Amino acid sequence: MSNNKYKILLVEDESNIRNLISTILEAAGYHTIAVGTCSLALSLFASHVPDLVILDLGLPDRDGMYFLQAVRKEHNTPIIVLSARSHEKDKVDALDAGANDYVTKPFGSEELLARVRTALRNSRMNSDTLPSHDGKFILRELVIHYDARRVFIGDTEIHLTQTEYNILAYLSMHAGKMMTYSAIIKAIWGQSDEGSIKKLQVNMANIRKKFGAKPGEENYIINELGVGYRLNIDQKN
Amino acid sequence: MSNNKYKILLVEDESNIRNLISTILEAAGYHTIAVGTCSLALSLFASHVPDLVILDLGLPDRDGMYFLQAVRKEHNTPIIVLSARSHEKDKVDALDAGANDYVTKPFGSEELLARVRTALRNSRMNSDTLPSHDGKFILRELVIHYDARRVFIGDTEIHLTQTEYNILAYLSMHAGKMMTYSAIIKAIWGQSDEGSIKKLQVNMANIRKKFGAKPGEENYIINELGVGYRLNIDQKN
DNA sequence: ATGTTTTTTAAAGTTTTTTTCACGGATAAC
């Protein structure tokens, strides 16, 4: 039996929109908890621990961004953000603050449901893939032991400094995905420290040098100009 | 049972054209609601909630643009705009205001029906295709991996620069829909940077070159003179 | 304190990307 009784926390101040979305979600078989203020949302999140959050950014008491950051500090729950069409910049901020997806009003019910499905699917996938904080990561010759924080290329161990290891571990946990500079920098140094791209680049160079890539050989770490880095997970022939 | 009884709201002031189109649509199996003024159209839209709107821009009481914007504020319903050939700029304005497609008079019944089918198909598809930044986009040989920011034609990877990728990704997220220059430029460079159409053209040329279209073969990216670009999602024979 | 390792900063060098420009072909208007 496909029991789709996911719990969804809906945070929206306009009551008519709240009811509309609530109805759509319930009709699709989700259990919906609907609130209109940020403070209420925070307490209900703590007590109910929903599987997903749909969050309107234009909240009365506090900015929805506050809720977003507060939740993201401790939880990995997928968050879909709603906002009016005009505020284009909010989109970037919300995604940077940890939102999983972004829907601009107006939107159709099918679109919302599709996004909900994707977000839930991805979060399930993540919980199977990401908690590899222990165990090890293997990619061709490269082996990372997360618990011992040790890295090998084939049989020989590669000594990495703390930051070098942190960067590599971060990339490996998102292997194959292009990770932006700001994402990496935030993960390693905490703040979006302006000017830190240089540091990142130097560290990357050091890691690559220690990996000792033969010229012509495909590199483990791929750079996309102006975007970021990603681990190359393609099979070699 | 395939019940294709889509509701179409037709807004056209000239009664003979209205009847003609109405007949064409009914014959094709659509349920048509035909009105001649903007105010009537708005109230009938609210009460009937049609699946698609066909809108003539040259309305007597108010400009059709008013209707377009009013509907777009709250609904995602596909809107096809009719306009006389001479008013070239109206098309662009209508698309920028959120119209999904446009047809220039005079037009054949087959053309109109084809556009109706595409618009309906796209609005349904969107809810399953759009789920933004994750997943991938597939169109014939073309594959886009959004999370890895990688593009393939068949088996071979195509390296695109950042702006080239951004443009293609933008088009793919609105696949099949004609995107105006200003819309694309705003999405890629941020401001409606005057004079950037040239840059856009150069980037388009580069993308197409990298795609390596054989001469005679239908291109992935289609241009409409004075309007913009769109991804060609039509089936090839 | 001294020496070693790591992190940060700086600068030169190289590659890639972005922008600009001029010309030719295509399309629409007259």
Add this chain to the structure above:
DNA sequence: GTTATCCGTGAAAAAAACTTTAAAAAACAT
């Protein structure tokens, strides 16, 4: 048919981004 406008193309200039190397600063251990 002629003209004006718009788009595609190729190439070169300009700008931006990355790598590499090296040295200063900071952290750490002895």
